[in-house]
Amino acid sequence: MKGKLNQVISMGSKRMSLILTTSTATWIVLTLLSVSNVHVCTSFSSSPWDDTLTRTASMTRSFSSSMTTVTAAFVVSPKNQNKRNKKKQNIASFLQINTQNSHESFKEKGTTTSLKMVGRSAFGKAAIGLKNKNQTDLLLANSRFINSTISDSNIISPPKESAETKRLLFQRDRALLALQQHLRLSTEKSLQLLTTNPSLYTDVPSLSLKLLYLLNELNIPRSRLVRMLETHPTLTTRVILDSEANLSSTLQVLQEELDLRYADLKAIITKSSNLPTLLNYGRSNLKRKIRLYTSGYLSITPSVMTQLICTESRMLQMNPVLATQVINILRNTLNMSRDDIVTMLQRDKLLLCYHPTENTKPTIDYLMGDDSQIGHVLGLVLRKSESTLLLPASISEEQQNIEEEKQQLIKSRIKDLLIRYPAILSCGITTHLQPILSFLRNDVGCTDYQLGRMLYRRGNILTLSLDSLKRKVDYFNTVLSLTEEEGEEIESAEKNGSEEETNSSDICSGEKEAEQKDPVEVYESYRDEYGTKLSHILATSPDVLTLSLKGNLQPKFQYIIDTFLVPPSPRARSIVDGNGHLHLHACQKQQLSKIFQLRPQLLVLSLEKNWKPKVQYLSSSEEAGGAGLSPNQVWDWWVAYPHMMSFTLEKIEERVNVVKKIIRNKRISTTSTDFWWQSLNDNVEGETTMVLEANFLGWKEKKWRTWVEFNQ
Structure with a gap:
């Protein structure tokens, strides 16, 4: 009879039958729990969903082979609302478990078809993502059967796509077509782009019109726009979401504040890789930030400012108030002029983006303080007839005047160091600067004078990675056999004679030693204090630490082995094996070590263009x-000179x-x-x-x- 639903539940040997009858005032909730061997037989009057519900029963039987369930039925009065809600929550939790098992069952069968939209019930939501059509129909039937109120006519309405879903699907198809048509992207790339950035079709009324505006009105080349989407998808998406009036206003601010011609503005649009960043700046603050650079104390010319922005647009991310504080710190602490700060900006565009009280001021104080002694070692180096070791010979004997003169010299050396390498201000004190200084002193064995020479010539050593420095130092010790005969005399590159090594413990760094000896003798003692072989090499040519190990140093040494030296074993063609052993005879090791101890500058020369x-x-x-020499003659000449x-x-x-x-x-x-x-x-x-x-x-x-x- 229509309107009547009979469901028989049998449990193994103990069978139980329960006929559920539903009328207009009766609600039915079916709760499924776990037990063994469940067979569900469903019989009801004919309706358009007979086949679907039959498949439901069949699918439920298939579940019994992989999991155990028990079924119970509850007839709930509409008046008992709280109890009904509680039972429906139990159903939802069960259906989630059921959905996962059914998904695994159909995945094993290997059947894949497109997924239709399902209802908004708990079961329908859990079914999203399954790929088998039969399974989807089954889940849909269960969802409608459980969450629907069976009316007098006992007709269950088929699922319908909501208007919002239809709208999103329509907009996605339009966006997909726009990417393919205007940017000539493949379907795969277009779908990937829309998947990672769904706002391109959910928040943009017409992606096609926006792309046409960027291509035709702003004259952004197609290849540049594609590159922007690939390298800066988030920023480019924001540009697309922005209004045309705002984009036009941003370009107008750039043109007016930087005094750009149309050709200059076009060059920024067509060539600058930082265009997405520029177009994302707020119009209200953009003018103020640009004027901080172009007016006031810095007064950078518009042409130079344009070049800086095109090179590194992130320099406009600074806070104008904090940037002003950074300028004042550089002026007051190190007596930097306007030209000095502009030079630093050209070498490090993000200089004014550093925090004044967290980066700039603490780093300057550390460099000049006694903890790092960077200022002290820089002052030892003799440059332009100036050195802190020579001060007692050039000023009065009053100790106060000596200290003041030393501090002025140290401040000028720190100033020169930061002007040449402003990126030092971005390095952490405890995380970067202190470990590197400790490594150079303790592991490499640099004396104060050698460390001062290294930092004076190549201060950017302080910005290098500590791990990179360690790998290079270990490689030099292995290839040049520097640790095998430590303590022997090192020949000077400028002289053909030899100099005796000076014991560093005999040289006092205090003022008492400076007062007892002639200043020139004190300076010469510091200069001739060798430390280790490696420290001598690095102090003579600190550039070698800035070279790439795999791309520069290793190929050069391997070239020497392959061209001039014959390894003991024909198979041992690599200069260093996995255990760090050098495949050379003792005499060859000595020859190789001699060359680069006397002339470490040769390592800086290009292999392809020089060697x-x-x-x-x-x-x-x-x-x-050619000169007509044999490789052996060339090598002997190289070793001798x-x-x-x-x-x-x-x-x-x-x-x-x-x-x-x-x-x-x-x-x-x-x-x-x-x-x-x-x-x-x-x-x-x-x-x-x-x-x-x-x-x-x-x-x-x-x-x-x-x-x-x-x-x-």
């Missing part, structure tokens, strides 16, 4: 236009060709040596001898011309 062309010329035959590789290729070619010409003319005789040019001599009047030395490349021009004129 290889010189070696190729020296080792090429004379018929090919490491500085020969520091000269330009033009100078090497010029002098070698002159020597070859003189030899061919037999104006001078040769001796049997390892070098075909060494000990060349021409006896004049039986007594006077003009010898060509192997280091003739390093002769000064006057001596070279004298030798050439004598032998021509």
